[in-house]
Amino acid sequence: MFWYENMLLMRRFEEKAGQLYGQQKIRGFCHLYIGQEACASGAVTALEKGDKWITAYRDHGQPLALGTDPKAVMAELMAKETGVSKGKGGSMHMFDREKGFFGGHGIVGGQVPLGAGIAFAEKYNKTGKLCICMMGDGAVRQGAFHEALNMAMTWKLPVIFVIENNGYAMGTSVERTSNVRDLYTLAEAYDMPAAPVDAMNPENVHVAVEEAAERARRGDGPTLLEFRTYRYKGHSMSDPAKYRSKEEVQDYKDRDPIEYVKAHILKSKFATEEELKEIDTKIKAEVMESVKFAEESAYPDPSEAFKDVYVQEDYPYITD
Numbered sequence: 001m002f003w004y005e006n007m008l009l010m011r012r013f014e015e016k017a018g019q020l021y022g023q024q025k026i027r028g029f030c031h032l033y034i035g036q037e038a039c040a041s042g043a044v045t046a047l048e049k050g051d052k053w054i055t056a057y058r059d060h061g062q063p064l065a066l067g068t069d070p071k072a073v074m075a076e077l078m079a080k081e082t083g084v085s086k087g088k089g090g091s092m093h094m095f096d097r098e099k100g101f102f103g104g105h106g107i108v109g110g111q112v113p114l115g116a117g118i119a120f121a122e123k124y125n126k127t128g129k130l131c132i133c134m135m136g137d138g139a140v141r142q143g144a145f146h147e148a149l150n151m152a153m154t155w156k157l158p159v160i161f162v163i164e165n166n167g168y169a170m171g172t173s174v175e176r177t178s179n180v181r182d183l184y185t186l187a188e189a190y191d192m193p194a195a196p197v198d199a200m201n202p203e204n205v206h207v208a209v210e211e212a213a214e215r216a217r218r219g220d221g222p223t224l225l226e227f228r229t230y231r232y233k234g235h236s237m238s239d240p241a242k243y244r245s246k247e248e249v250q251d252y253k254d255r256d257p258i259e260y261v262k263a264h265i266l267k268s269k270f271a272t273e274e275e276l277k278e279i280d281t282k283i284k285a286e287v288m289e290s291v292k293f294a295e296e297s298a299y300p301d302p303s304e305a306f307k308d309v310y311v312q313e314d315y316p317y318i319t320d
Contacts, residue, residue: 001270002045003202004261005279007037010061011258012280012287013070017060017077020291021237026077029106030091033061035232038257039164040065042205043132047213050127052100054115055134057092058164058231059104062134066099074290080297087300088308109135109142112161116148119159119222130158130216132209138169140183149224153190156221160212163226164199170235171243184226192224199227200255 014032021030033040040061055062063073068084076083077091085095085103095103102118105111115133122129139145140163152159163183167174174181187194193215197208205227212223230252234241241249265271271279 003041006041007258009283010037010064012283016287028090030237031058032233036229038202039199039227039229042202043209046206046209050129052118052131054102054111055104056136057104057106059094063094063096063101068096068099070290071293075294075297078294081300082297109139109144112145113148116152119157132160134162137165137174149190152222153192158216159222161224165226166229166231187224194224196226199229200257
């Protein structure tokens, strides 16, 4: 039931975000997670409290999966002071330290070496925790990706690298950008364990992440997982996605992760159709409550632009 409610929250939240963007209540860039919900939801059940997360700019789903208050996520989308990043980050820069979510990052591939660095800190401090570092298929063309994999394997860092391969780097298909179509095989150059995962199914995601997490906690180092997923919408709200056929999109919608879990719940009699409708109604109300909260929240004071820029620390070895 967790997967169903968790993924449905992401879906309804993103649907509302798309609507609000059309009304110009959300501005700037906005990348929706619709279709990819099983990636975050399946992974969160395979990890432990205290593990760290970091991802790219399609980052509304992960904090919601981790339990971040939808009100704070919606407020951030509307650039309000009550947002998770105090209204300063917007869609691409969610952050929730309490949940171990180290944010979405706007630079393609920029979060990959950061994920390795977070994992290094966990190993250095002997916490027994790990970092899961998510990226899009376009990020694997960046040199930082290869550098991070090399260092992570050399130092046996507790990190799970995840490529959320939705088939397109913005509007460019994987087939047009690389001779290597099976992206998980890029790990072979570093002798790193790797595997493809049908990520339209949260069960597959859970099993793959759980195995990678066990390896990391044993001290055996990183894993590269290629989550084969799909986004139903364009790359961002400004993308009409005309580079895809209707047949291609429909093929993935026929394998919708939420519908898959729903069918399993009904078949196993974990809940009735009526009970699932009640869950949907409850989640829609929760999303509308988050919209009301965000709309009623204030914008940050202009003075906030000068705060959180530098870390305020007393370093005894630095003199004036």
